[in-house]
Amino acid sequence: MGHQLICDLRLLTSMKFTIVILGAPYTDEAAESAFRFTQAALEKNHQIYRLFFYHDGVHNASSLITLPQDEIQPAQRWANLIAQYDLEAIVCIASSLRRGLLNETEAKRFSKPASNLTPGFKLAGLGDLVDAAQQSDRLITFGPTS
Amino acid sequence: MGHQLICDLRLLTSMKFTIVILGAPYTDEAAESAFRFTQAALEKNHQIYRLFFYHDGVHNASSLITLPQDEIQPAQRWANLIAQYDLEAIVCIASSLRRGLLNETEAKRFSKPASNLTPGFKLAGLGDLVDAAQQSDRLITFGPTS
Amino acid sequence: MNDKRILLVCRIAPYGNSLARESLETALAAGAMGAKITLLFLDEGIWQLVGQHKPETIGHKNHAAMLSALPLYDIEQVLVDQDSVDKRNIGSAELSEIAELIDGHRVKEIFADHDVVLSF
Amino acid sequence: MNDKRILLVCRIAPYGNSLARESLETALAAGAMGAKITLLFLDEGIWQLVGQHKPETIGHKNHAAMLSALPLYDIEQVLVDQDSVDKRNIGSAELSEIAELIDGHRVKEIFADHDVVLSF
Amino acid sequence: MILHTVNKSPYSSQCLSDCLNRVSAGDKVILIEDGVYGATIATDALPSLHSFIQRLLASQVGFYTLRPDAEARGLEAISEQSAFKLLSDHEFVDLVVEANKVLNWY
Amino acid sequence: MILHTVNKSPYSSQCLSDCLNRVSAGDKVILIEDGVYGATIATDALPSLHSFIQRLLASQVGFYTLRPDAEARGLEAISEQSAFKLLSDHEFVDLVVEANKVLNWY
Numbered sequence: 001m002g003h004q005l006i007c008d009l010r011l012l013t014s015m016k017f018t019i020v021i022l023g024a025p026y027t028d029e030a031a032e033s034a035f036r037f038t039q040a041a042l043e044k045n046h047q048i049y050r051l052f053f054y055h056d057g058v059h060n061a062s063s064l065i066t067l068p069q070d071e072i073q074p075a076q077r078w079a080n081l082i083a084q085y086d087l088e089a090i091v092c093i094a095s096s097l098r099r100g101l102l103n104e105t106e107a108k109r110f111s112k113p114a115s116n117l118t119p120g121f122k123l124a125g126l127g128d129l130v131d132a133a134q135q136s137d138r139l140i141t142f143g144p145t146s
Numbered sequence: 147m148g149h150q151l152i153c154d155l156r157l158l159t160s161m162k163f164t165i166v167i168l169g170a171p172y173t174d175e176a177a178e179s180a181f182r183f184t185q186a187a188l189e190k191n192h193q194i195y196r197l198f199f200y201h202d203g204v205h206n207a208s209s210l211i212t213l214p215q216d217e218i219q220p221a222q223r224w225a226n227l228i229a230q231y232d233l234e235a236i237v238c239i240a241s242s243l244r245r246g247l248l249n250e251t252e253a254k255r256f257s258k259p260a261s262n263l264t265p266g267f268k269l270a271g272l273g274d275l276v277d278a279a280q281q282s283d284r285l286i287t288f289g290p291t292s
Numbered sequence: 293m294n295d296k297r298i299l300l301v302c303r304i305a306p307y308g309n310s311l312a313r314e315s316l317e318t319a320l321a322a323g324a325m326g327a328k329i330t331l332l333f334l335d336e337g338i339w340q341l342v343g344q345h346k347p348e349t350i351g352h353k354n355h356a357a358m359l360s361a362l363p364l365y366d367i368e369q370v371l372v373d374q375d376s377v378d379k380r381n382i383g384s385a386e387l388s389e390i391a392e393l394i395d396g397h398r399v400k401e402i403f404a405d406h407d408v409v410l411s412f
Numbered sequence: 413m414n415d416k417r418i419l420l421v422c423r424i425a426p427y428g429n430s431l432a433r434e435s436l437e438t439a440l441a442a443g444a445m446g447a448k449i450t451l452l453f454l455d456e457g458i459w460q461l462v463g464q465h466k467p468e469t470i471g472h473k474n475h476a477a478m479l480s481a482l483p484l485y486d487i488e489q490v491l492v493d494q495d496s497v498d499k500r501n502i503g504s505a506e507l508s509e510i511a512e513l514i515d516g517h518r519v520k521e522i523f524a525d526h527d528v529v530l531s532f
Numbered sequence: 533m534i535l536h537t538v539n540k541s542p543y544s545s546q547c548l549s550d551c552l553n554r555v556s557a558g559d560k561v562i563l564i565e566d567g568v569y570g571a572t573i574a575t576d577a578l579p580s581l582h583s584f585i586q587r588l589l590a591s592q593v594g595f596y597t598l599r600p601d602a603e604a605r606g607l608e609a610i611s612e613q614s615a616f617k618l619l620s621d622h623e624f625v626d627l628v629v630e631a632n633k634v635l636n637w638y
Numbered sequence: 639m640i641l642h643t644v645n646k647s648p649y650s651s652q653c654l655s656d657c658l659n660r661v662s663a664g665d666k667v668i669l670i671e672d673g674v675y676g677a678t679i680a681t682d683a684l685p686s687l688h689s690f691i692q693r694l695l696a697s698q699v700g701f702y703t704l705r706p707d708a709e710a711r712g713l714e715a716i717s718e719q720s721a722f723k724l725l726s727d728h729e730f731v732d733l734v735v736e737a738n739k740v741l742n743w744y
Contacts, residue, residue: 015629020410022311022638026244027202027430029565029601030539032470036600040621046629055314056173056202062246066256072471094317098172098310100208100262110212114260116246126321133408134296134327138628141411143638144311145428145539145565146290161735166530168431168744173310175671175707176645178351182706186727192735201434218351240437244430272441279528280416280447284734287531289744290431291308291645291671301635303550305647307710308672335550336650339675343712350710375553380649380675381683400556403534403635411636421741423656425541427604428566455656456544459569463606470604495659500543500569501577520662523640523741531742546650 016049017041018132020141024059025074026067030142031060035077037140042085049136051082051089052129053121056144058096061089061121079120093123162195163187164278166287170205171220172213176288177206181223183286188231195282197228197235198275199267202290204242207235207267225266239269298322298329299406302337306355307347312340315412316358323365330369331362332402333391337412338376341388359390373399418442418449419526422457426475427467432460435532436478443485450489451482452522453511457532458496461508479510493519535631536561539638541569542581551637552584560594560627563616568602571611589615598624641737642667645744647675648687657743658690666700666733669722674708677717695721704730 019038023030034057038048053060060074067073082089096117097106103123107115117123133139165184169176180203184194199206207221228235242263243252249269253261263269279285300319304312315337322329333341345356362370372391377384384393394402403409420439424432435457442449453461465476482490492511497504504513514522523529536559540547548563548570555561563570573582585595597611599618611618619627628634642665646653654669654676661667669676679688691701705724708717717724725733734740 013629017628024202024245029428029470032472033539033565033598033601036470036621037624040625044622044625046625055311056170059246064246064248064253064258064260064262066243066246066248066252066258071473095314097212099170100205100210100212102210102212106212107210112210112212114210114262116210116260116262126318127325129318129410130298130322130325130327130329133298133322133410136408138631138634139408139410140537140628140634141636141638143411143539143636144292145638146292146431159735163734175308175350179645179671179704179707182350182727183730186731190728190731192731201431217353241434272438273445275438275530276418276442276445276447276449279418279442279530282528284737284740285528285530286643286734286740287742287744289531289645289742291744292311303637305650305672305675305711307707308645308647334554335546336647336672336675339647339711343716345710345712347710349706352710379683380678381680382678396553399554403554404556407633409633409635411638423743425544425566425569425605427601428539428541454660455652456541456566456569459541459605463610465604465606467604469600472604499577500572501574502572516659519660523660524662527739529739529741531744544652544656550650 014045014047015137016047018050018052018136018139019048020052020054020139021057021060022055022142023144024056029145031074034142038081048085048087050128050132051087052132053091054095054129058091058099058101061091061118062101062116063118064116075118079118082120089121090124090128091121093125096123160191160193161283162193164196164198164282164285165194166198166200166285167203167206168201168288169290170202175291177220180288184227194231194233196274196278197233198278199237200241200275204237204245204247207237207264208247208262209264210262221264225264228266235267236270236274237267239271242269295328296407298327298408298410299402300329300331300410302331302333302340302412303335304412305336305339307350307352311412312355318410319367320361320365323367329367330371330402330406331367333372335376338372338380341372341391342382342386356388359388362390371402415448416527418447419522419529420449420451421529421531422451422453422460423455424532425456425459427470427472431532432475438530439487440481440485443487449487450491450522450526451487453492455496458492461492461511462502462506476508479508482510491522533631534559535627535634537634537636538563538567538570539565541566542573542578543569547637549581552588555588555593557591557593560596560631562596562598562624562627564598564601568597568605568607571597571602571607571614571616585615639737640665641733641740643740643742644669644673644676645671647672648679648684649675653743655687658694661694661699663697663699666702666737668702668704668730668733670704670707674703674711674713677703677708677713677720677722691721
């Protein structure tokens with residue numbers, strides 16, 4: 001009963017968050033801050049309506065980032081969280097093309113020799129950012145540190 | 147004779163420049179500023195000892211950046227200048243790996259599915275930056291704008 | 293929920309960093325979707341509204357041209373902070389007429405009146 | 413020409429941006445090559461020398477640990493600007509002992525005494 | 533109540549003072565990332581910002597620093613002695629929930 | 639002579655004043671990129687920076703703005719009326735050649 005009550009109270013305050021990420025991993029702390037915030041929100045039983053990677057934030061989805069084995073692989077860490085909680089992770093397609101981040105469809109469309117978008121992330125338009133602003137209870141942006 | 151004299155005077159003041167580029171194209175004006183400066187130095191008959199792409203500057207070498215056809219393709223523009231003047235364009239290998247920029251050798255070494263370094267750019271270590279500081283007459287750094 | 297009033301705050305100068313352009317692209321996307329959106333130029337963002345830009349000298353698209361598309365997209369309000377303008381010693385005559393000048397008190401009201409803020 | 417005296421100016425705080433780390437990696441590379449290099453911490457760079465860092469809380473490598481490698485690499489001089497320290501109200505007791513405090517006049521002399529500057 | 537985040541150091545950037553100029557009574561301000569250097573503001577360093585913050589405290593503006601970011605930089609002791617209350621990541625999430633909206637200054 | 643480059647606006651960043659504090663008599667300062675907003679400094683906007691620049695001018699410090707960056711932002715008229723002389727990319731290269739070394743503030 002006690003446990004049930006706690007759960008219900010939590011549900012009452014469970015909110016839909018959208019997290020906007022504008023910084024590249026390694027270069028900028030924004031990516032790390034956004035990841036910790038997302039994890040903390042999930043641990044508090046909130047929902048993530050959408051992760052939106054914009055500006056240099058699109059590099060978070062790169063499958064080619066190569067770090068020493070003892071360091072955290074940013075795209076894989078996001079992909080694990082995305083899979084575990086079934087999150088929607090949108091990477092702005094316009095920002096991505098301009099920064100050299102492509103999925104297979106875009107690579108083919110523009111006759112580029114390779115693609116580098118990590119599975120779990122989805123390319124989509126800015127409409128998804130506007131929709132997220134409309135549909136979420138809370139929206140927070142992690143801007144560039146530099 | 148007059149023409150000869152002008153040429154000689156120019157040669158007397160011809161200097162070896164190293165240009166350090168720390169900003170990604172599109173995101174940051176540093177890449178554009180560095181390109182214009184390099185071009186202007188070459189037009190004034192100076193030599194470029196080395197272009198050194200460091201920090202987010204490594205993205206200048208990405209072969210996957212995809213812009214509308216009426217916009218300047220940054221890596222191709224550099225590659226054209228590099229070919230025309232036979233420049234040495236070094237991309238810091240440590241910065242590159244951490245930002246998802248790989249040549250074929252590195253892609254194989256780390257079992258990554260693709261490479262995205264534009265031909266004309268060469269991956270190498272920070273020793274080449276220190277060497278450039280020692281060997282050049284002038285070194286100028288274009289730091290991030292943001 | 294689709295009635296949420298969105299405030300887009302632009303604090304970034306044009307050309308130095310692509311964020312200024314990306315903030316406008318967000319505004320245009322919102323306008324195209326018929327979202328209720330207010331654009332507020334604050335701090336360095338006001339440079340987007342100053343002077344005759346000639347960005348072809350640095351290989352850029354003209355920011356002012358993008359701004360002039362705003363009315364076509366049904367953006368509800370385009371505002372600019374008077375304090376930011378005064379601090380930079382810019383006369384209102386030098387400002388693009390696309391934006392309405394508001395004082396610092398009204399800026400705080402604008403913050404209060406909107407449901408969600410996109411910060412650039 | 414290999415005798416050129418290189419000055420490496422570090423104006424970047426640690427952790428927020430990778431440039432602070434990349435400036436140190438440049439210093440270590442120079443040291444490893446036996447280059448004549450001076451390291452000068454200026455402005456926000458002085459935070460690299462302040463306090464007991466615990467960067468594992470934000471998934472970073474410890475910057476202070478990298479700094480402690482400097483003496484092993486034969487870096488000639490490691491300096492820190494007193495004015496930058498004073499402006500931030502930090503006592504010299506709180507500063508890492510790895511760097512020697514110099515005043516603003518000496519900073520200008522250091523600029524003059526070196527052949528080439530790497531700016532971070 | 534609006535929650536404001538600030539991620540830049542007041543010693544290099546106008547970001548914090550741009551934010552504070554637009555804060556209303558009852559709002560909350562949290563320093564994150566390089567913003568946590570702002571917790572060092574004392575009477576001697578940046579005196580005008582210091583007295584500004586004192587006035588805002590008097591009009592019920594709340595000030596916070598994000599603990600992991602302060603700890604990473606060795607600033608938790610300084611922050612504990614300041615007007616800025618240290619918060620965990622979870623408490624940061626709570627503050628966002630409590631606020632009507634978030635304004636991010638960067 | 640040292641050539642200093644500054645690429646940030648004095649309205650958002652301490653970069654210009656950090657640079658000017660370390661300039662010596664005879665040095666030169668060129669504003670590039672967002673740094674060119676510094677050319678708008680007049681008596682009313684940022685008065686302390688303005689008088690600082692006046693003092694430095696008196697000790698033979700040279701001030702310049704990069705013309706393409708000023709033109710892009712619609713600031714060439716303001717720059718022409720200021721203490722900052724407009725330079726082309728080629729003249730910027732000449733200034734680097736003329737200087738003993740370059741110090742980049744960003």
